Amino acid sequence: MGCRLLSVLFAAHLLLLACSDEGGSGAAGPRAPAPSPTKEGAPNVLVAYHSRTGNTKKLAAAVAEGVGRVPGVTVAVRRVSEITREDLDGADGLVLGSPTYYGNIPGKMKTVIDDWSWKMKVDFTNKVGGAFATGGEKTGGEEHVILSLLLFMMNNRMILVGPLHETQTTQFGAMGAAAVTGRHDPGLSGDELEDARKLGERVASITKRLLS
Amino acid sequence: MGCRLLSVLFAAHLLLLACSDEGGSGAAGPRAPAPSPTKEGAPNVLVAYHSRTGNTKKLAAAVAEGVGRVPGVTVAVRRVSEITREDLDGADGLVLGSPTYYGNIPGKMKTVIDDWSWKMKVDFTNKVGGAFATGGEKTGGEEHVILSLLLFMMNNRMILVGPLHETQTTQFGAMGAAAVTGRHDPGLSGDELEDARKLGERVASITKRLLS
Amino acid sequence: MGCRLLSVLFAAHLLLLACSDEGGSGAAGPRAPAPSPTKEGAPNVLVAYHSRTGNTKKLAAAVAEGVGRVPGVTVAVRRVSEITREDLDGADGLVLGSPTYYGNIPGKMKTVIDDWSWKMKVDFTNKVGGAFATGGEKTGGEEHVILSLLLFMMNNRMILVGPLHETQTTQFGAMGAAAVTGRHDPGLSGDELEDARKLGERVASITKRLLS
Amino acid sequence: MGCRLLSVLFAAHLLLLACSDEGGSGAAGPRAPAPSPTKEGAPNVLVAYHSRTGNTKKLAAAVAEGVGRVPGVTVAVRRVSEITREDLDGADGLVLGSPTYYGNIPGKMKTVIDDWSWKMKVDFTNKVGGAFATGGEKTGGEEHVILSLLLFMMNNRMILVGPLHETQTTQFGAMGAAAVTGRHDPGLSGDELEDARKLGERVASITKRLLS
Numbered sequence: 113m114g115c116r117l118l119s120v121l122f123a124a125h126l127l128l129l130a131c132s133d134e135g136g137s138g139a140a141g142p143r144a145p146a147p148s149p150t151k152e153g154a155p156n157v158l159v160a161y162h163s164r165t166g167n168t169k170k171l172a173a174a175v176a177e178g179v180g181r182v183p184g185v186t187v188a189v190r191r192v193s194e195i196t197r198e199d200l201d202g203a204d205g206l207v208l209g210s211p212t213y214y215g216n217i218p219g220k221m222k223t224v225i226d227d228w229s230w231k232m233k234v235d236f237t238n239k240v241g242g243a244f245a246t247g248g249e250k251t252g253g254e255e256h257v258i259l260s261l262l263l264f265m266m267n268n269r270m271i272l273v274g275p276l277h278e279t280q281t282t283q284f285g286a287m288g289a290a291a292v293t294g295r296h297d298p299g300l301s302g303d304e305l306e307d308a309r310k311l312g313e314r315v316a317s318i319t320k321r322l323l324s
Numbered sequence: 325m326g327c328r329l330l331s332v333l334f335a336a337h338l339l340l341l342a343c344s345d346e347g348g349s350g351a352a353g354p355r356a357p358a359p360s361p362t363k364e365g366a367p368n369v370l371v372a373y374h375s376r377t378g379n380t381k382k383l384a385a386a387v388a389e390g391v392g393r394v395p396g397v398t399v400a401v402r403r404v405s406e407i408t409r410e411d412l413d414g415a416d417g418l419v420l421g422s423p424t425y426y427g428n429i430p431g432k433m434k435t436v437i438d439d440w441s442w443k444m445k446v447d448f449t450n451k452v453g454g455a456f457a458t459g460g461e462k463t464g465g466e467e468h469v470i471l472s473l474l475l476f477m478m479n480n481r482m483i484l485v486g487p488l489h490e491t492q493t494t495q496f497g498a499m500g501a502a503a504v505t506g507r508h509d510p511g512l513s514g515d516e517l518e519d520a521r522k523l524g525e526r527v528a529s530i531t532k533r534l535l536s
Numbered sequence: 537m538g539c540r541l542l543s544v545l546f547a548a549h550l551l552l553l554a555c556s557d558e559g560g561s562g563a564a565g566p567r568a569p570a571p572s573p574t575k576e577g578a579p580n581v582l583v584a585y586h587s588r589t590g591n592t593k594k595l596a597a598a599v600a601e602g603v604g605r606v607p608g609v610t611v612a613v614r615r616v617s618e619i620t621r622e623d624l625d626g627a628d629g630l631v632l633g634s635p636t637y638y639g640n641i642p643g644k645m646k647t648v649i650d651d652w653s654w655k656m657k658v659d660f661t662n663k664v665g666g667a668f669a670t671g672g673e674k675t676g677g678e679e680h681v682i683l684s685l686l687l688f689m690m691n692n693r694m695i696l697v698g699p700l701h702e703t704q705t706t707q708f709g710a711m712g713a714a715a716v717t718g719r720h721d722p723g724l725s726g727d728e729l730e731d732a733r734k735l736g737e738r739v740a741s742i743t744k745r746l747l748s
Numbered sequence: 749m750g751c752r753l754l755s756v757l758f759a760a761h762l763l764l765l766a767c768s769d770e771g772g773s774g775a776a777g778p779r780a781p782a783p784s785p786t787k788e789g790a791p792n793v794l795v796a797y798h799s800r801t802g803n804t805k806k807l808a809a810a811v812a813e814g815v816g817r818v819p820g821v822t823v824a825v826r827r828v829s830e831i832t833r834e835d836l837d838g839a840d841g842l843v844l845g846s847p848t849y850y851g852n853i854p855g856k857m858k859t860v861i862d863d864w865s866w867k868m869k870v871d872f873t874n875k876v877g878g879a880f881a882t883g884g885e886k887t888g889g890e891e892h893v894i895l896s897l898l899l900f901m902m903n904n905r906m907i908l909v910g911p912l913h914e915t916q917t918t919q920f921g922a923m924g925a926a927a928v929t930g931r932h933d934p935g936l937s938g939d940e941l942e943d944a945r946k947l948g949e950r951v952a953s954i955t956k957r958l959l960s
Contacts (some may be wrong), residue, residue: 192367215687215923216641219650223643224802228461230637237488237495239531249913250940251922255891256687263639263680269497271530272474272484276449277885279931284447285481287376287851295915296939303932304886318483322533357856425866427711427899431859438855461701461712461930467679468899475892489673491719498637498675507703508727515720516674524572554903661912661919662954685896686908693921695954696898696908700873707873742874742907743960 155320157240158203159189159312161210162221167246167293167300168211174305175207175244175289177311185316192224201233205319206270207312208261209244215253217260229268240322241265241272242315243287244308248294258288273318275310367532369452370415371401373422374433379458379505379512379524381422386517387419387456387501390524397528404436409444417452417531418482419524420473424457427465429472441480452534453477453484454527456520460506470500485530487522502505547710563610579744581664582627583613583736585634586645591670591724592635598729599631599668599713602736609740616648621656629664629743631736632685636671641684653692664746665689665696666739667711668732672718682712697742699734752840791956793876795825795948798857803882803929803936804847810941811843811880811925821952828860833868841876841955842906843948844897848881853890853896865904866927876958877901877908878951880944884930887915894924909954911946 113311157179165168172189179187190206200206208225210217228234243261247254262272274286289311291304325521359421369391375381384401391399402411404420420437422429427448440446455473474484501523503516581603587593596613603611614623616632624630632639632649652658667685671678672726698710713735715728777830791934793815799805808825815823826835828844836842844861879897883890898908910922925947927940 182657192576213646213650214653215691216646216684219645219647221643222637222640222646226637226643234906235495237497249920249922250886250927250928251891251910251924251943253687253691253923254890254897255887255889256684258887259475259892260680260684263471263499263677266484266486267497268501269488269640269676272478274478274887276481283447283481284885285449285479286505286885287475287478287889288887290887292886296937301932307887317526341669404957425858425862427903428858428896431855431857431862433855434849434852434858435855438849441850446822461708461710462674462716462731463679463682463698463712463714465679465711465903467675467677468683468896470675471680472892472896473850475889479851486675496673498673499677502675504674508725513720519675659919661921683899686894687923690908690910690923691921693912693919696902698902700905707871707905709873709903711899711902 156207174308175312178309179316181313182316197232205240205315207242212247212253236268240319241270244289254290362498369417386520387524390521393525394528407449417527419454420454424459424465448480452531453482456501466502579609581629597733599736602733603740605737606740624658629739631666633668636677639677660692664743665694668713678714759844764912794839797845798952803878805848810944815952836870841951843878845880848883876955880925890926924936
């Protein structure tokens with residue numbers, strides 16, 4: 113596997129970084145400092161969710177498990193209503209999760225996250241993002257919620273990824289992770305939880321790589 | 325709370341990792357080699373477009389100009405119908421652009437790009453992507469086309485970014501670049517071209533950073 | 537208000553109705569009574585909007601003007617925060633309009649409309665819907681907001697239409713009406729207002745037809 | 749307030765109307781004749797699909813069964829590649845179904861339907877539409893395909909509906925019908941087929957009502 117080779121390269125890269133003064137990566141102006149390669153501490157992913165019945169909370173926990181699969185990346189899981197400016201400032205990666213209300217993000221969740229850059233003045237530039245959703249029907253809007261969260265993050269200048277999947281014959285990605293939790297398919301299945309883990313794993317992996 | 329349980333699980337997981345030799349960075353399996361940090365040559369962005377009347381071609385040229393703003397990144401601009409497997413394999417970043425036909429990607433363009441991973445077997449894992457569109461009306465589907473191209477790239481395991489914008493009072497991002505080229509607003513305006521340059525610049529900047 | 541004039545037309549319309557025997561509504565079960573063809577009063581369109589700076593309010597007024605182009609259809613324009621259950625129960629058509637916050641419906645607006653069927657228990661089955669949006673950038677999410685509002689209405693069992701457009705050489709529709717009101721294109725243009733009128737006109741026309 | 753201005757404009761508009769003989773219901777200009785209420789024969793729904801492996805074909809058959817639940821509405825099921833201008837001209841309702849290729853409508857299907865109004869010159873104004881999709885993953889793009897087909901139809905001036913659902917405690921709608929047919933959930937389940945039937949039933953019901 114290329115992973116061991118990568119970690120050697122990574123160590124070499126750290127040495128190079130220590131001896132260079134390259135600083136800025138160009139994408140961000142003075143008011144948009146990119147997450148600094150010389151930042152102290154491990155890469156950090158925040159899993160932020162809204163949940164009324166508990167399903168989205170469970171999916172958030174699975175995303176966090178996935179983050180834990182990437183060595184050297186730390187994770188925190190929080191309800192959006194409990195997240196502080198410090199939580200957001202300190203996050204290198206951010207995974208947003210939401211139930212589906214009438215095909216869309218619940219107003220209560222959107223009201224909270226609308227304030228993050230507007231009132232809290234958080235700068236999300238170049239943070240790595242991913243999204244997940246729960247909902248009661250296969251065509252109930254889970255994908256639309258994921259896309260809506262991705263657009264929110266893109267509007268906030270983030271970098272977006274989804275989970276990586278593969279079977280014996282092919283490999284592919286997805287826009288995020290979702291669980292159908294309604295009348296035809298109650299609860300969260302093992303496959304849905306594993307999709308969420310893969311989402312966390314990918315966000316963690318790319319977050320780590322961008323900071324290395 | 326599940327958080328304490330999670331951190332126990334996480335510690336256990338770390339122990340397991342320490343005792344295994346799986347290493348895994350997660351993002352890339354054996355059939356999904358990430359663009360190698362040791363790859364020869366400069367980071368390379370391919371701007372791939374479909375154009376019937378020439379408007380999307382002009383927007384593609386502006387995207388390429390934006391790539392040129394990032395030192396050390398090279399750029400190529402091609403019609404999707406002329407792109408080879410080698411072009412795609414060699415691209416570290418890919419910006420897709422399309423006109424809007426009935427609110428969506430034209431069938432002729434989608435037919436070409438459907439074959440890229442399916443028949444050409446190109447592996448897009450961890451390539452950096454962005455999207456742009458042209459169309460005749462403000463609500464004619466340009467955004468939907470951009471989202472559709474982003475989803476195409478996400479499904480192909482890519483990493484997505486949009487342009488970064490800022491005014492004197494605020495900064496924000498966008499899902500991509502678009503030009504309205506119809507009855508009310510013919511041709512491409514200076515603002516539309518500059519938005520496209522900023523898209524190219526961001527894709528180039530993040531591509532370079534991921535390869536550094 | 538034009539309501540008194542309209543009521544004259546409406547009286548004539550009722551006479552016509554009284555002489556017909558058009559019958560069944562078909563689509564809706566016992567808990568989903570379709571707007572009744574024998575309902576008292578003229579077809580009625582409610583234009584419901586959220587507006588902070590006033591742009592969406594202006595676009596709402598243009599939508600209402602468009603409703604006024606269809607003889608026999610009455611119109612009301614209200615902020616979502618002021619709308620009562622009676623307003624919604626009495627509306628045969630509903631046009632929703634919103635600004636764009638971070639690519640999506642503002643949380644404050646969504647929080648209000650989330651309660652309409654959930655807490656107010658309004659039954660939207662077979663009401664006719666359309667949507668409009670304002671935002672600061674061509675790719676800022678206006679289309680995504682329109683789609684999000686359309687999905688909200690579809691989830692609430694409504695029937696969806698957009699404006700009809702035509703030029704000398706072609707005719708086409710759109711998903712709704714939008715105005716770009718930001719740095720590159722401040723204010724609402726005549727074309728944007730006319731698009732909004734056409735949206736109102738179409739919703740009114742189909743609402744009237746479904747009730748006739 | 750603009751309301752007073754509006755009522756003046758409205759009165760002027762009424763005068764103009766009174767002096768003209770244009771009559772017009774607004775929705776349809778001379779090149780956009782609405783399906784005529786006096787049209788001979790039964791309301792007619794065309795279910796048009798693209799299918800490679802057969803799953804979308806099966807879902808199309810279920811949609812057609814649902815059309816058959818509405819007395820007096822006839823139905824035809826065709827591959828998009830076999831559909832003639834006459835098929836489309838004669839359809840009062842149209843349900844489009846597609847598999848999901850890389851999160852979107854397959855190029856082969858879109859290429860066919862792009863020609864319907866562009867080259868075949870079919871006028872879709874006021875036909876009633878609905879959409880369905882199949883795909884391999886819960887977040888593989890099925891919803892995005894349904895939305896894309898709905899936008900295609902909206903751009904072609906159609907009227908859109910989705911299926912109506914209800915449980916013992918609530919009722920709701922959806923954007924369309926979908927089946928997940930991949931590794932975790934092969935084949936079409938009874939619930940997925942029933943969702944498709946409900947889509948057909950709703951399109952048929954509204955088609956009939958608009959023509960009555």
